[in-house]
Amino acid sequence: MTSNTAQQDAAVADKSILANSAYADGRHLAARQSIYRWQQPQYDLPGIVVEELASTSGIVLDVGCGNGKFVSRLHNERPDLQVVGMDISAGILADVEKPVLVADAQALPFADDSADAVLALHMLYHVSDIEATIKELARVLRPGGVLIASTNSDADKQELDQLWVMAAGDILGIPEGPARISLSSRFSLEKAHGYLETAFSEIRVRQLPGTINVTDSAPIVAHLASYEAWAEQCGVPFEQTVLRAREITESTIAEEGSFEIKCLGGVLTCRP
Numbered sequence: 001m002t003s004n005t006a007q008q009d010a011a012v013a014d015k016s017i018l019a020n021s022a023y024a025d026g027r028h029l030a031a032r033q034s035i036y037r038w039q040q041p042q043y044d045l046p047g048i049v050v051e052e053l054a055s056t057s058g059i060v061l062d063v064g065c066g067n068g069k070f071v072s073r074l075h076n077e078r079p080d081l082q083v084v085g086m087d088i089s090a091g092i093l094a095d096v097e098k099p100v101l102v103a104d105a106q107a108l109p110f111a112d113d114s115a116d117a118v119l120a121l122h123m124l125y126h127v128s129d130i131e132a133t134i135k136e137l138a139r140v141l142r143p144g145g146v147l148i149a150s151t152n153s154d155a156d157k158q159e160l161d162q163l164w165v166m167a168a169g170d171i172l173g174i175p176e177g178p179a180r181i182s183l184s185s186r187f188s189l190e191k192a193h194g195y196l197e198t199a200f201s202e203i204r205v206r207q208l209p210g211t212i213n214v215t216d217s218a219p220i221v222a223h224l225a226s227y228e229a230w231a232e233q234c235g236v237p238f239e240q241t242v243l244r245a246r247e248i249t250e251s252t253i254a255e256e257g258s259f260e261i262k263c264l265g266g267v268l269t270c271r272p
């Protein structure tokens, strides 16, 4: 696990960085999503959300919907639902199936008790006041509605954190460089339950452990490079570190046949 400085935590929740750089379009998010193609076992996250919404009808708000992976699956498999995709980035919403809204999870443009389900998938670690945002999600949810949240464990992809420290150390000429900024640590799987129980009384956690094995450095390089929006927070020249990480990954693959990454994500299904 890498632990962020206060300045790094503020950058992870900086709306200008999020909307204008990190998620200005779907490129960086897609790079992080695509590494799961090499994970075993495979988890169908949109399929899990469809399953969790089996008894839901009516309005579903996908808050922080990103490139719309979950929105499009719901449109296809549950055309009876009214799905609204929302994000603070207008750019990333461009290709998401309508209706979509540019909206901040911290102040949703919806009345109290107006949604039958709310999705907050891999996004609560990006809001500055996590507890207040969870109250806001609960506010728009009708009694008996469901919130589905997801995030990663502090133990997720530690091999990439170690790779970064090694590459950054090589660039700086020291044994270990500064830790990679962590996106999910503010609302990691370990912290999520504690936050969510401030507004929800029934919380079911589904853990999704897996192992990624790649025999080509490209998906790893793309994953590391997807943190470009936070390059200033790295304490090491960003591009050079990514290039050095590529060399280390390629030597590991040449020596060991593959580069292995242990993953741990989780989905939390919450009812008031």
Ligand SMILES: C[S@@+](CC[C@H](N)C(=O)[O-])C[C@H]1O[C@@H](n2cnc3c(N)ncnc32)[C@H](O)[C@@H]1O
Residues within 6 Å of the ligand: 018, 019, 023, 029, 063, 064, 065, 066, 067, 068, 069, 086, 087, 088, 089, 092, 103, 104, 105, 106, 120, 121, 122, 123, 126, 127
């Ligand atoms: C890691 S992506 C997750 C996207 C999608 N939910 C998924 O799981 O594939 C986080 C998304 O949350 C959005 N986001 C961050 N802070 C937000 C906020 N305060 N309100 C609404 N969206 C936000 C980002 O712009 C980004 O598209």
